[in-house]
Amino acid sequence: MKTLKLIIAGIIFFASTNTMQAQVSVNVNLGSPPAWGPAGYSAVDYYYLPDIQSYYDIRNTQFIYFGGGKWNRSRNLPNQYRNYNLYNGYKVVLNDYHGSRPYSNFKYHKVKYYKGYKGKPQKSIGSNRNNYKKVYKSNGNKGNGYKGKGNKVGKGNNGNGKH
Numbered sequence: 001m002k003t004l005k006l007i008i009a010g011i012i013f014f015a016s017t018n019t020m021q022a023q024v025s026v027n028v029n030l031g032s033p034p035a036w037g038p039a040g041y042s043a044v045d046y047y048y049l050p051d052i053q054s055y056y057d058i059r060n061t062q063f064i065y066f067g068g069g070k071w072n073r074s075r076n077l078p079n080q081y082r083n084y085n086l087y088n089g090y091k092v093v094l095n096d097y098h099g100s101r102p103y104s105n106f107k108y109h110k111v112k113y114y115k116g117y118k119g120k121p122q123k124s125i126g127s128n129r130n131n132y133k134k135v136y137k138s139n140g141n142k143g144n145g146y147k148g149k150g151n152k153v154g155k156g157n158n159g160n161g162k163h
Contacts (some may be wrong), residue, residue, distance in 0.1 A: 033058050035126030036086040041093045046102045048092040050113040052081050055102045056091075064103060071103050087124050090117055 037047060037058070047056040054065040054077070062073045065081075077084060092113045094102060113119075 033125055034061070034086075035124065036091075037125050038091050038093060038122040039125045040123075041095075044093050044095055045098050046094040048094055048102070048109050048113055049086075049089055050092060050109075050117040051089045051115055052077070052084055053106075053110060053115070054081075055094075057102075066103070066106075071101075087126070090119065091122065092117075092119065 033042065034056070045058055047058070049056060052065070054063055056063055057073070060073070062075055063077050064071055064073050065078055066072070067078055092109070097105065
């Protein structure tokens with residue numbers, strides 16, 4: 001009888017553990033793509049921006065760029081790219097990478113997606129990019145942002161892109 005109770009307890013434990021792990025993996029991948037991101041991709045973690053050789057982390061709403069001898073993360077682009085238009089620049093959707101350091105593939109990305117690279121035509125998630133006004137944040141923060149209809153860099157307007 002004692003063995004039967006242990007077996008039943010073990011089955012319940014393993015069943016509850018598998019359920020908890022499934023919930024965690026679903027929640028980890030949630031993130032809203034920015035309004036300037038390409039439409040049609042909702043299950044990706046990163047974009048590569050060839051014109052400025054930087055990455056955008058969708059889940060953490062951060063740009064990743066090389067400067068000062070290391071890879072940096074920031075909610076804003078560095079000062080030298082303050083006039084870069086995120087809506088018009090090409091974004092490479094990194095479907096095949098889900099780690100925490102997309103720049104580990106930078107040598108490959110830099111060659112394959114060179115500055116000025118244009119792949120398939122892209123439409124931004126933000127339905128009308130003309131309603132957004134580019135604003136440089138001059139309060140000591142480096143980078144650029146877009147204001148309009150309550151959106152800023154890194155904040156998607158709906159996140160309803162389809163994969």
